Amino acid sequence: MTIPRSASVEIIAVGSELLTPHRQDTNSLFLTARLNDLGYAVRFKTVVGDETAGLALRLGEALEQVALVILIGGLGPTEDDKTRSAVARALGRRLVFRPDILKTIEERFRNRQVRMTSPNRRQAYIVEGAAVLPNANGTAPGQWVRAGSKTVVLLPGPPHELKAMFDKSVAPRLERRRAGFIARRALMTTGLGESALESLISGLYPKAGGGLDLTILASPGQVELHVVSHSRVSRKLAEKKADGLAARLRSRLSEHIYSDRGESLEESLARLLRDRKMTVAVAESCTGGFLGHRLTAVPGSSAYFLGGFIVYSDALKTGLLGVPQELIQSAGAVSSEVAEAMAAGTLSRTGSDFALAVTGIAGPGGGSPEKPVGLVWIALAWRGGVDVRKSLFWGRRELVKFQSAQKAMDMLRRHLLQPEAAGNRDVT
Amino acid sequence: MTIPRSASVEIIAVGSELLTPHRQDTNSLFLTARLNDLGYAVRFKTVVGDETAGLALRLGEALEQVALVILIGGLGPTEDDKTRSAVARALGRRLVFRPDILKTIEERFRNRQVRMTSPNRRQAYIVEGAAVLPNANGTAPGQWVRAGSKTVVLLPGPPHELKAMFDKSVAPRLERRRAGFIARRALMTTGLGESALESLISGLYPKAGGGLDLTILASPGQVELHVVSHSRVSRKLAEKKADGLAARLRSRLSEHIYSDRGESLEESLARLLRDRKMTVAVAESCTGGFLGHRLTAVPGSSAYFLGGFIVYSDALKTGLLGVPQELIQSAGAVSSEVAEAMAAGTLSRTGSDFALAVTGIAGPGGGSPEKPVGLVWIALAWRGGVDVRKSLFWGRRELVKFQSAQKAMDMLRRHLLQPEAAGNRDVT
Numbered sequence A, B: 001m002t003i004p005r006s007a008s009v010e011i012i013a014v015g016s017e018l019l020t021p022h023r024q025d026t027n028s029l030f031l032t033a034r035l036n037d038l039g040y041a042v043r044f045k046t047v048v049g050d051e052t053a054g055l056a057l058r059l060g061e062a063l064e065q066v067a068l069v070i071l072i073g074g075l076g077p078t079e080d081d082k083t084r085s086a087v088a089r090a091l092g093r094r095l096v097f098r099p100d101i102l103k104t105i106e107e108r109f110r111n112r113q114v115r116m117t118s119p120n121r122r123q124a125y126i127v128e129g130a131a132v133l134p135n136a137n138g139t140a141p142g143q144w145v146r147a148g149s150k151t152v153v154l155l156p157g158p159p160h161e162l163k164a165m166f167d168k169s170v171a172p173r174l175e176r177r178r179a180g181f182i183a184r185r186a187l188m189t190t191g192l193g194e195s196a197l198e199s200l201i202s203g204l205y206p207k208a209g210g211g212l213d214l215t216i217l218a219s220p221g222q223v224e225l226h227v228v229s230h231s232r233v234s235r236k237l238a239e240k241k242a243d244g245l246a247a248r249l250r251s252r253l254s255e256h257i258y259s260d261r262g263e264s265l266e267e268s269l270a271r272l273l274r275d276r277k278m279t280v281a282v283a284e285s286c287t288g289g290f291l292g293h294r295l296t297a298v299p300g301s302s303a304y305f306l307g308g309f310i311v312y313s314d315a316l317k318t319g320l321l322g323v324p325q326e327l328i329q330s331a332g333a334v335s336s337e338v339a340e341a342m343a344a345g346t347l348s349r350t351g352s353d354f355a356l357a358v359t360g361i362a363g364p365g366g367g368s369p370e371k372p373v374g375l376v377w378i379a380l381a382w383r384g385g386v387d388v389r390k391s392l393f394w395g396r397r398e399l400v401k402f403q404s405a406q407k408a409m410d411m412l413r414r415h416l417l418q419p420e421a422a423g424n425r426d427v428t
Helices: A027-037 A052-065 A083-091 A099-111 A118-124 A159-176 A194-200 A235-256 A265-276 A290-295 A314-321 A325-331 A336-350 A397-417 B027-037 B052-065 B083-091 B099-111 B118-124 B159-176 B194-200 B235-256 B265-276 B290-295 B314-321 B325-331 B336-350 B397-417
Strands: A008-014 A041-048 A068-072 A095-097 A125-127 A131-133 A142-147 A150-155 A181-189 A212-219 A222-231 A257-259 A280-284 A305-311 A354-360 A375-382 A385-392 B008-014 B041-048 B068-072 B095-097 B125-127 B131-133 B142-147 B150-155 B181-189 B212-219 B222-231 B257-259 B280-284 B305-311 B354-360 B375-382 B385-392
Touching (some): A008 A027, A027 A181, A041 B052, A052 A068, A052 B041, A083 A095, A118 A125, A125 A142, A142 A159, A194 A212, A194 A235, A235 A257, A265 A290, A290 A305, A290 B290, A305 A314, A314 B336, A375 A397, B041 B052, B052 B083, B083 B125, B099 B118, B194 B212, B194 B222, B257 B265, B290 B397, B305 B336, B336 B375
Parallel strands (some): A008 A041, A280 A305, A280 A354, B008 B068
Antiparallel strands (some): A095 A125, A131 A142, A142 A150, A181 A222, B095 B125, B181 B222, B181 B257
16 A cells, blocks of 8 residues: 555654563554554654664654654653653754653652652653653653654653553644545454465455555464555545445355454454353363453453363363263263263353363374374354364464364354354344 | 674564554564574664565665664565565675575475465575575575675564574574673562562662673563673673572572573473472462463473363352352452352362462452452462462453462462472472
C-alpha cells in the first residue's frame, strides 16, 4: 500500500535494557495500531540505548526520511534518561526549565505523600518551542515538537502512561492533519492449514495500487487474515472497501472463521456458550491445565466454565474419572477409547452440558513409532453423543499443548454452530 | 559497560510484516544473547520493511557507526525479498549468480520430491565478494560480506534456519576475532518486591568502569538480577568476576533465589521434587488450570506431577473435593478455610505427597471492599501439616493468575528447602 511520505513514521524506543536478550519494546505495537487507524504508516522502528550521541544521530537520520518521529522512553528523572537532551542536540535547540511543570510534579508527590527527590527536577525541562503533553499517570510530561515540516513526539516508556497520553494528546493532534483513512479487519481461522486456506481463497487477493491489502499470518493452530484498506477521502470509503473483501473471504471460508474482529478463540467460544446458556467442563492429560487456563482467560468465564480434572497420571484417570484400568492397559492412555471415557466421566461428575477431554503425547519424550510425539486424541461429549478426533500436531511441547487446546475449543465451537446440535434446542 | 567500537553491532530485521501491529522481531533476542557471549554489544536494533531504498540507506548509516551489521530476513525467493539487492546497492557491488548454489537448492527440492518454481533462482545470487553460509534447514544461503574494516552478515528469517546458521557459520568467524569475553549470571528470585530486594543488596552495585554490571529486571511475581562481566584477557577472568558478584548477592538473598542459571520457577521446583522422589497435585479455582499448565511445561513432569482439580464453580469445590457447602457459605469461597479444605481434599483424593490449592479473585469483576480483586488464598498441604497464605496481587486478570501460580510454587519450593520439612526425611 502506498502511503505518502507526509504520513510516514519512525518509532524510536530508547533504553539500554531493550538492547539486552531479556527485554523487548512492545509499546511500538500499540502505537503502530493507533497510527494505522489515523492513516499513518510506520516505515522504520529503531531501538537505541541510553546514550545521547547515538540517539541524537539516529533522530537526525530519521528526520531526513519520515514526517513524524515518535521517541519512547528515556524521560525519567535519572542521569540515564537522555531523550530530552538528545532531541535538543539533534534539533539544535536549548532545553528550557519550566517552573509550572515542576509545580505539577511537586503536587503529584504531595498528593501521594511521597517526598520528591531532587533529580525529578530534570523532568521539568522541555525542548525549546515544544508543547507539553500532560501525563495523567506519571511524573514525566510528554512533548510535541515541530521542526519545519517535521514533528518529533516524546512519550514516556511505561505502557499505561504512554497509552493514555497518546490517546488524549497525540491522537487528536494527528487527527487534525490526517493523511487518509485506514480500515482493518482481522479474520481469525483455525482448523485449516495455510496452504489449504490459500487455495480456498485463490483469486481474492486484491490487485496492487487499489488501496486494499490482504496479509495472511499463519502459526500452528491458527491462521489470521488481515485486511487493510486505505482511502484519502473518508473513513466510510475505507471501511466499505475492507468490508467488501472481508465478505468475499467469509463466503469462501464460512465456518472456518471464528471471529472477524480479531478475537481469541476462547472469546468466540465464550460468546457462543453464553448465548446458549450452556456449560463446559474439561479433563486434561497432556495439556496439563492449559485448556482450563485458556477458557478462564476470559473475564466472567464462570458463567459457562465449571472446572474439571487434570489427570496427568494414569492412576488419576482411573481414580478421578473412572476410566477402567483394563482399558488403559489394552488401548493405551493415548487412545480414542480413553479420550471418550475421560469425557464421559467428566460429564457425569460435573453435571456440565459439554465435556472436552484431551490425551496425547506432548513430547519431547514418550513417543513411539505407533504413537509418535504430537499424537493427540480429543473427545467432545454431551448428553446423547460424543465426537472423538485424532490429530498429529507438529512442533515443540508448548506448541503441541497450544494446538491441542485450540482443536478442543474448535470442536465445541463447530458443534455449537450446527443447527441441530445439542445446545441449540432452545434457541432456534 | 564500555565495549570498543570494534565490537559494536547493529541488527536490522527486514520485513514489512514486522512494521504491523501483529508481528514482532524476536530473532534479535537470540542473536543478542549469542553476540554478548562472544564479546559483542548491540548498539542499535532496527526494523525496515521490504523496500530496497530504505534498507540500503539504513545499512549505509549503520556502517558509519558500528563494526558489524547483521541483517535478518528478506532472503526468500519472491520479489518482496530485497535484502540481497539492498546490500549490493549500499556497498556499491554487483550481484553475482552462483550456479553451485542453484544446484544445492535444486538438490534440496529433488530430495523432498517437490518441484522447484523458477523464482528460487533468485536465491542463487550473492553480493560480489561474499562468503556463502550454508543453510542446513532451508533454501536461502546466508552471506558474510567484508567491506573494509566492517562486516555485513545476511541471515534468513525463519528462527530455526537463523539459529543453526549462526551457531555453525557465524559464531566461529566472530570467535576468531573476538574483542573480549563476556560472562553472564542470571539470579532468579520470587517472593520479594523490587524495593525490598534493592535494600537487601545495597552496597553491592559494582562501580562503573570495572567491567562488571548488575541489572535488575522486575516484573510482578519475579525479580531477576543479571550479572554481566567483561574481560579483554580471558573467559576465565570474566567468569571469575561474574561468580564473585553472584556469590555476594547470594549471601544476601539466600533462599529468595530459586535459580542462579536463569531457570524458570517450575524447572527449579521440578529438580527439588525429582531429587526427593516426591509428588504434587493441585486444586485450582481462580488460576483455572494455569498452575497445572506451568508444572507440566517441564518435559518429564509426569515424574512428580499427578494432576488435580479445576474447581471454578463452588458446586465442584463441594462435589469433587468435599469442601462443605456450609463452609463456602460462612467463610466464602475465597477464604483461608476453603483453601485449606481444597488442599486437604486433593491430598486424600490423589494420594500425592503435596497438594497446592488456590482460590482468589482474578478480576476484573467479582471484587468487594472486604475481598478486593487480587485477593488470593493459597494452601500447601502435606501428610501431617498445612500452610495457608493470603496475598493481595496487583494487576490485570492474567497477572493475578501468574502471581498466584508463582506464589504457590514458591511456597512448595521454600517448604522443600527446610531441613525438617516433609519430603526431606529420607534425604538427610
